[in-house]
Amino acid sequence: MARKRRPAARPEEILDAALAVFTEMGFAGARVEDIATRAGLSKGAVYVYFDSKHAILTALVRRLADRVIGAAEALVEAGAAVSAEQTLRSLLGFIAVQMSDPKISAAPRLVIAESQRFPEIGAMYRDVVLARVRRLIARILEKGIAQGAFRDVAPEVLLRLCGGPIVAHMFLTTVFADPDAPGPAPDVIAKGIADMVLNGLKVRQETAT
């Protein structure tokens, strides 16, 4: 086997390979050798960069989540000027589209799958990812309430109401996807969710936009 030399890129390559393998076989079903092969390395080389298979998972989840959350934060930041409703719609749409990409939704799925066995990974996700999402939701909510646009609901409820449908959609289109009946497109769903989150299910005569 050729001995190449691209030290700087290696960890990223390994993580890319790991994402593919974990997505295909799950964490437990994935073999380090599979990851190594897909990264164009030998088994041992993987251990030069990561201490254990588990460390690969942790790094992978962290990287995947960080990208999406970082972008989401930027998006909310950028929405400072517009209405809270508009910001919420943007955020919901962005996350929904992101989470429809199996390469990205792999992160929470892996975390959920493995955190029974390795509780630290659940804790990491909670502290690194969810905490930031919580902050985002809380900020938008506060602003909306201050503007008189939103009802004064509990942030924890809004978190569940915004995040839940997206997560549910993600599961329904990955884990529980029916090959015969493909679900609706993510942006359609995102709009539907946003409309309902904002307006609710009940019929009424709208007195405000």
Next chain:
Amino acid sequence: MARKRRPAARPEEILDAALAVFTEMGFAGARVEDIATRAGLSKGAVYVYFDSKHAILTALVRRLADRVIGAAEALVEAGAAVSAEQTLRSLLGFIAVQMSDPKISAAPRLVIAESQRFPEIGAMYRDVVLARVRRLIARILEKGIAQGAFRDVAPEVLLRLCGGPIVAHMFLTTVFADPDAPGPAPDVIAKGIADMVLNGLKVRQETAT
């Protein structure tokens, strides 16, 4: 070694034991011997009742889900007389409370965790469990629309909007539970979710109840 149990009860006992063990260590981390021991049997005896470790998981999920869905169906059935809104509130509350029990929420968590490796279990859950939930949601929605109480939203959207927050809550209180910051009680959350699902986030002058 008191061996006074009726053999007929064995499979149930094994499933009870499996639930406990899977919940504690995850599917991959659970050993058949652990299950056997907890069921008061020897390893080999388990194989008299189940073909494989995997068959245990499938049977367990089926049983857990069946119980909850069956009850939910009964509840909706019973709600034929009342308003669609009331039925939906009841359903949401029931599922939220059920899913707050780790022994029950173990089913979807296990399915999500394992279906990457064993897609059949995801398919089974979709066909056996989710299909019934879809039917329930669709029925309530149709009725609500017919009564002029609900807006005409897509059932797939409502499914995500109703199921998602509950699933999210479940994950937040199991997988991502922060021991230092216990979340809100399930019935509080259920009411909050129901209020928001029905009324939305936006402030408005109510013109109808």
Next chain:
Amino acid sequence: MARKRRPAARPEEILDAALAVFTEMGFAGARVEDIATRAGLSKGAVYVYFDSKHAILTALVRRLADRVIGAAEALVEAGAAVSAEQTLRSLLGFIAVQMSDPKISAAPRLVIAESQRFPEIGAMYRDVVLARVRRLIARILEKGIAQGAFRDVAPEVLLRLCGGPIVAHMFLTTVFADPDAPGPAPDVIAKGIADMVLNGLKVRQETAT
């Protein structure tokens, strides 16, 4: 492979096999599979009886040492009636002959070889084996002094003076054996050692037997 059934004898068989393999390849060089094969078992079966390769070593050393020390103690016990000199001669001869058997001397050699890496095994040998040898030497010495037959030397010195030459002989005939120049027979050496331990190297006119 045939599945036999002799549970009771298995641990002993594994230990016998382990002795052979450890003697041939050293502890580090021995593979559990080698031991298993020689014991007529599969690799996995070994782990039914021992927790680890290391546990095999510990059990083996304990067993080997226990046999010899037990016999030595019986011998000293039996020598209660005879003179201390006679008892010491018997003991020296017995140990020398025993230690000339590579199957038996394997124990201290393995302990010495591995205790750098696994200090507990050195501690175990010290507490289980050497402590008993110390007691034996101390008892004989006390008796000899009481009888007026022995000089009043420190037990620790006598321990070294009696045990050392035997250990040295063992090493010279195992680890450092020269295939071209076989050393003297163990009983000849034992007698020589005993004579010298008792009489010393210096020429003198004997005034007592």
Next chain:
Amino acid sequence: MARKRRPAARPEEILDAALAVFTEMGFAGARVEDIATRAGLSKGAVYVYFDSKHAILTALVRRLADRVIGAAEALVEAGAAVSAEQTLRSLLGFIAVQMSDPKISAAPRLVIAESQRFPEIGAMYRDVVLARVRRLIARILEKGIAQGAFRDVAPEVLLRLCGGPIVAHMFLTTVFADPDAPGPAPDVIAKGIADMVLNGLKVRQETAT
């Protein structure tokens, strides 16, 4: 990274590092990288100076033993004028003190530990070290007999009687050291051993000094 060392000193530095690492972790437990790091080199550089990990061990043992034996030979040489007894006492004392230094006794311990797996190292030690010790003992014995001071014992017996107690003492204070019960000082033991080797254990009326 001060790299001011003269390349010529490298092998010595590597051996010094190897001694420390082997002493701490044993040969099998030592990693070449550990040795390299302690020597202030990279793993690969070690292989510039030594063909293999094993070659390091061999060179190390050779060096350690050579130093001690060389000094011992000089000591015996210097004792040409004095009595055989005095020479023997000096030699015993010198070796006992040397062997009480774990850095020096590491050599025989490593040889004993590894020669099961690598018989050549045992052979090397026998031919390079033990042969010289044998010659030393034989020379002193011959002289003592010629002077009428020593009894006519077999050199092989004397070798064991002189070397054995010292080796035993070495093991008792290294491998089998009880942290709670430190043994006697080496010079005390050396004198005790010399006294006994020369005078024996039996009580007698001394008729000569």
Next chain:
DNA sequence: TATGAATGAGACTTCATTCAT
């Protein structure tokens, strides 16, 4: 000479599963 990334053989250990009893 020196580096250190990469290799690749191999070892221990774990279990799901089988089967003689």
Next chain:
DNA sequence: TATGAATGAAGTCTCATTCAT
């Protein structure tokens, strides 16, 4: 039905050694 000893296939991780730079 039940046992539990036994199997055997895997899998993670380690490390001596090599080699391009």
